[in-house]
Amino acid sequence: MDNRIYSINGPVVTVRNSSDFSMLEMVNVGDARLLGEVIGITGDKTTIQVYESTTGLRPGEPVYSSGSLLCAHLGPGILKNIFDGIERPLKDIAATQGAFISEGKTIPSLDENKKWNVTMKVKVGDTVKGGDIFATCPETDLIEHRSMIPVHISGVVETAVGDGEYTVTETLVKIKNDLGEVFEVKLAQDWPIRNPRPVSYRKPITLPLVTGQRVIDTLFPIAKGGAAAVPGGFGAGKTMTQHQLAKWCDADIIVYVGCGERGNEMTQVLEEFSELIDPKSGKPLLDRTVLIANTSNMPVAAREASIYTGITLAEYYRDMGYHVAIMADSTSRWAEALREISGRLEEMPAEEGFPAYLPSRISQFYERAGYIETLSGKEGSVTIIGAVSPQGADFSEPVTQNTKRFVRAFWALDKSLAYARHFPAINWNLSYSEYLDDLDRWYSQNVARDFTALRSEMVQILHEENQLMEIVKLIGSDVLPDDQKLTIEIAKVVRVGYLQQNAFHPDDTFVPFAKQYKMLKVISYLYDACKPLIQKKFPISSILNTGIFDEVIKIKYDVPNNNIALLDEYFDKIDKALSTIE
Incomplete structure (x- = not known):
């Protein structure tokens, strides 16, 4: 049958009176043979979404069936490469076609x-x-x-x-x-990007994804095979947080998906990743990284596909027995692509114009995370860390709320913290992690038996500070008793000396668990040592005048990662400083 274009609405093309196509089949549209996918079939109409610009396309041009689903081409040569949303190699395109992608030109994903x-x-x-x-x-x-x-x-x-x-x-x-x-x-082999790759079985989650970022590892950890959301408004530091995680987390392979990102920001990512040295091996970080660049001016349908391409590449390396972390930046722009295509299909909109199937699409993506045994008997995992960009930093909007349902770690970024130069700008009052109980045994065996107790103490101090600051805002700090003032001062040590981290400092950009634990011990010891002095009616001002609080805050810079034993000296320093109070 001679299949011809009947109508064109942006990236959505229809064909009338054809029975040649199957659902989700890959097709070539028009004389330029643009790549498309069948997304709807009714009695007399076949609906196709096109992954390239439809500018210049006309009704009456032919549509060619392929008989196969939209697939990712999987094989050696994926790593170190930069692809667009439908796995076209951008370096090869730049070498053959220049700075702009030509429509309909098929370039093999892998170097043949x-x-x-x-x-x-x-x-x-x-x-x-x-x-x-x-x-x-x-x-x-x-x-x-x-x-x-x-x-x-x-x-x-x-x-x-x-x-x-x-x-x-x-x-x-x-x-x-x-x-x-x-x-x-x-x-090389092909795999349909919308279908999860099969596994032998899913294993329980018991190992943390170590990131070296104290606020994450200590307060809101993520497990290997887990899923986390990083929501935040414009300028809150979503991209920088994901860069730090990509650089330092102990995954074997990193898949970074720039989904609908600004072009200049994506260029910066590509240039930075090209220059970064893997801290664990001393080799270029790109040797274990694949980048998918889908900027905001690229066709909207390809933005929708980029997330699935990224997760399929991640699953492929997982099946080899590797631990993979995929950074999706940002799933909000992916959801906006769903909304735009849904609108062109004239589907009934749900909340804020998003399609009614938004929750199921989000769940299908995050459910592809997991710690598994592969078909060959090896262990592997895919950990998903998805950035969410709620408009106006409104966490009650549909994408953030639906994402919350399907992830177990929620790192809420706070613009006010970012503007105060507190990075990572993760708000400890809004964030949470449900992986703590799963990882408790690992902490006891590999860090210290009292690590979880110390963490709980710090969380309690921050919670109490939050309540006390409500009072301070109303009537000032002078009315507080000294024991509550001590809580506020210790909370400041936790915030500035522990949670705030400098990505440009050689010893603070990544902090091993052993140093994190010792830092917590020092802060807890300082708190316990100050309590008796407050009970003896020594004013909080005399304790602060010793300067020991400032010394403890500077631990993160003063104690190098390769000489953590220096932290043991701080217990004596605290005793010595507090003994001078009269």
Whole structure:
């Protein structure tokens, strides 16, 4: 049947009286063969969303069926690369087409000419199944790429090449199944981006994703395989917080999705990541990073797809046995893309114009996080950290509220903290983490038995300060008794000396758990040492005049990470300073 465009409404194109298409099928639209996806089929109308600009497209142009779903191309060469929302390599596009992406031009996602130094893991006669690793190659200096049998294939290896150099398009293994069908297996494979990749089973979450950021690791931790939201208004520091996490968290691989970000901001991200050195290995951070850049002026449908492309790449490396962290910045702009396409489809709007299926789409994304056992018996995880950009920093809007339902860590960014140069600008009164109980055993075994108790004490101090500051705002601090003034001063030590962190200081940009614990011990000791003096009616001013509070605040700078033992001297310093009070 000759399928022709009937109508065009922005990125939404319709075809009349056709039965050639299937739901979510990938199609090529128009003479320019723009990439599109079928998103609706009724009796006489097929609706297609186009992932490229439809400028110049006309009714009557042909639409070509592909017979396959919209897929990500998975294989060696993903890491160190920069893709757009539908996995087109931007570096290759820039080299061949210049600074602007031409419509309809198909460039392979992976370099089809590059030869990889492959080590084979299977031989003729081996029985294999989907998910088994059949070959490995060094993708970067940091990451070994483990090529897997596609999940729908199982059987006996009929032919297998030897170790050597091969491209992603060459057949390395032929597998014969029980029905006598023969399948060719290459280094690269395709996977539909909207379908989660299968796993053997999900494991309980018991390990933290160590970030080196004290406010996160101590107060609001996230587990490997967990999901967190970072909501905040314009200028609150969402992107910078995610940069710090990408740089320092102990994930093996980072997937950074810039979804609808400002072009200049995305350029800065790409340049920064290109220059960053991985602190753990001394190699370039890009060796274990993949970037998906989908700026706000790119076609809106591609913005909607970029999130799924990113999570599919993350799942692929998870299935190799790696721990992957995906940073999505920002899911609000992804939701706005859903709203725009929904409006063009003339669907009934729900709250604030978002489609009624917004909660299910958000849940489908965050539910793809998890700590799992792979089909080959390895352990891997995908941790999702999604930024949310509520308009006017209004956390009651639909995207933030629905995201809250599906994540267990909520790091609420506060613009007033950001303007006061308090970074990370995570508001300790609005944020929470539900992973504390899951990680309690790990803290006891790997940090200290009393770590959780110390954390609870700090949270209580901050909570009491918040209540006391309400009184101070009304009638001033002079009316407070000295024990409450002490609480306010200790809370200041916690806020400025512990929660505030300097990303540009070599010893403060990343803080190991051992130093975090010792810092908490020192602050708790200072609090306990001051209480008896207050009970003996010594004024709080005389305690502050010793200068010990300022010394404790400066611990984060004065004690290097490679000499944490210096913190033990602070207990004597506190005793010595307080003993001078008369």
